[in-house]
């Protein structure tokens with residue numbers, strides 16, 4: 001299989017309204033042939049109601065260019081040129097983030113509630129909306145972003161930039177990823193103490209060549225300890241998102257998270273709450289919702305702490321599977337319930353920032 005044949009096939013896909021093919025219109029970028037997979041980006045200059053049907057035609061054209069061959073096609077659909085202009089107030093040593101529009105921390109009082117899943121899928125959803133996105137995995141104890149993005153074998157390069165070593169982030173799915181996991185053998189738990197962990201974490205943000213980004217997401221480790229406080233104090237955050245499951249027992253953890261950001265000497269805005277595993281939806285019955293952890297838990301929590309409920313993410317098997325396979329579910333079809341939930345979340349966050 002080769003790139004030229006993919007391109008030739010796409011030459012035959014016409015935009016139904018603009019009456020030109022997708023290659024001539026410049027809608028196709030980054031065609032890559034990987035083992036058993038054709039990957040490319042379909043980039044629209046502005047939101048296009050025909051996007052899904054054009055994507056489908058592209059898939060069909062590629063498929064028929066290689067008859068009898070067994071391969072997968074991954075087309076990422078995005079909208080170009082929606083830039084966030086806001087610049088952060090920087091201190092010395094923060095040059096790495098000087099061209100970043102917003103830094104958002106994803107946090108939770110408790111572990112295992114789906115923080116990393118939300119962070120990774122939110123990154124993809126924002127990228128699909130046309131923004132330039134980076135994500136740093138600040139979980140020094142259990143980094144999971146490399147696995148969730150299928151980048152666990154990557155080793156970031158280090159480049160000298162005016163006398164300072166800067167780490168080049170890993171790029172995949174049109175997003176820049178950074179994780180402490182890239183620097184240690186997987187499966188080896190990291191046992192770090194306070195200041196060391198805190199410094200490593202800041203390096204994952206301030207010693208990375210992020211370049212121009214609209215959003216930099218920080219997947220924080222669970223909890224509200226000293227490491228968190230030091231980080232949220234020192235990094236110019238636009239705001240924080242708190243992830244929780246709906247159970248009443250999670251309320252105390254959400255409260256700890258809220259209090260951390262509202263502490264007097266930290267005082268960073270909380271953009272809102274994300275209720276993960278809000279209900280269970282079986283793949284084959286997407287309209288059925290089973291409130292196995294109780295209904296309205298997230299709504300009640302948000303009301304109690306006077307923060308917006310930014311999104312409700314269903315518990316779906318594909319979210320877990322795609323996390324394990326390194327292909328975030330939000331990359332797939334836009335009309336699936338899980339992808340819709342993450343897209344809504346991304347749009348609500350943008351609204352909240354405005």
Ligand SMILES: Nc1ncnc2c1ncn2[C@@H]1O[C@H](COP(=O)(O)OP(=O)(O)OP(=O)(O)O)[C@@H](O)[C@H]1O
Nearest residue numbers: 111112113114115116117222314315316319320323
């Ligand atoms: N909405 C969901 N539907 C199905 N599975 C989910 C969902 N959210 C998270 N999971 C699964 O639950 C597990 C824990 O999620 P994740 O690693 O994102 O949590 P976390 O809060 O980041 O955990 P940690 O505190 O260890 O960092 C993962 O296996 C993930 O795939």
Ligand SMILES: [Mg+2]
Nearest residue numbers: 115116139144
């Ligand atoms: Mg995590």
